[in-house]
Amino acid sequence: MQVCLACALALGASAPAYAAYPDKPIKLIIPYPPGGATDVIGRIVALKLGEELNQQIVVDNRGGAGGNIGAEAAARSAPDGYTLLMGALTSHATIVTLEKGKLRYNLVKDFAPVMVVGSVPLVVVVNPQLPVKTLKELIAYGQANPDKLNFASSGPGAPQRLGGEIIRKDANIRMQHVAYKGSGPAMTDLVGGQVNMMVETVPAALQFIQAGKLRALAVTMPQRISMLPDVPSAPEAGMPSLDVASTFGVLAPAGTPEPIVTRLNEALAKLVQSPEVKELLLKQGVYAAPPTTPAQSAERISAEVARWEKLIHEANIKAEE
Incomplete structure (x- = not known):
């Protein structure tokens, strides 16, 4: 009985922290300079996700090194849901192979994918x-x-x-x-x-x-x-294998509590199904993606990494080209 009471107290103590999320502004790192596709999409997501969560989302452009500087900064951030990455997932997935041994973060292990939001x-x-x-x-x-x-x-x-x-x-x-x-x-x-x-x-x-x-x-x-x-x-x-798009999604640092990832996922699911957001994205050439769970999003990223690794090796593509 005492053990059960302790468990209940522990659960009760942790619940308010997740229930209150977010209770302060969230930072969305965009790993490219202002003006590019990732930046434009990120600003639409920041505005509308902020409205959905009733909290300000601050855009932080950290360009450089093909997106690696911003991605590394996000990966090393506290896993509390207050720092997110607006990822250019196709580009990040190819960098895994092209920059192998040089990256200071792991796309698959160091992030908790929230949702794939769209593709060009x-x-x-x-x-x-x-x-x-x-x-x-x-x-x-x-x-x-x-x-x-x-x-x-x-x-x-x-x-x-x-x-x-x-x-x-x-x-x-x-x-x-x-x-x-x-x-x-x-x-x-x-x-x-x-x-x-x-x-x-x-x-x-x-x-x-x-x-x-x-x-x-x-x-x-x-x-x-x-x-x-x-x-x-x-x-x-006549070429069904020619299935490639520039895909974008929101990632959180690995270790972000599941209830927070779920909260963000549910909010993003509403956005990508919203006619207003779909129209805003389409004006930028982006097709909103169907809602996916965090697990489905993680599977997609892993599949992208594996697919492009195979092609990069077969075509002998080098990072310095």
Whole structure:
């Protein structure tokens, strides 16, 4: 009886701390400078999550080292629910392999995933002077003309690079990769004809597609998307393996109490189902993700790490490229 009473008292003592969460402002670390996709998405999440939790969420931009500085800071923070990370999950997942042995945090072990909140789809685009109008024609052209195709990307671990490598590997095409320091310069050269193909995020490519300066062959999603309704999905275009997006999610430091992670997860689930938030994200080219549990989110991140590790090794992608 005394043991049960002690247990009840202990539970009673701990319950108010979780019940009161959050009772002070929460910091959301964005591991990139202001203005980029992660920052824009993070600020929408910070505003609307703050309203849902009835507490201020302060954005803390900590750019540098490809997102590693901010991610490490979040991983080393107190696991109390008052420091979170707005993660660019696809990029973080590739860095695990590209920067192996150099990272001072572990994406899988040092975080408690809260929820995947959204993704930015990519689209295969070519310069209109290239004599192809479909993905199948692009593959046929590449196979018939070894080394005549090249593809641009914005960095070794970027989803753009991964998409290009999937096409090169699965279609067995000999084509040259051309590395750029960012999507802007890559798109400029693609439109100008210095390179002839790229797998780029839809928001970055959309204006060029609409202006007829680039030709869209397929979106890298299992189904068509509202921003490019006339462009076939990758499976429709004949390459179901071309399933890659720039994915974003909220992570807490490992060891954050389960009731707090659950509270955050439930709040985020409301957001990603809210028509207002869906519209705000879509204006930035982001499709809100279906709600997932923390466990499901963790499984997805682990699967991303494993998938991209395999591709990086097969394509011999190096961090310094």
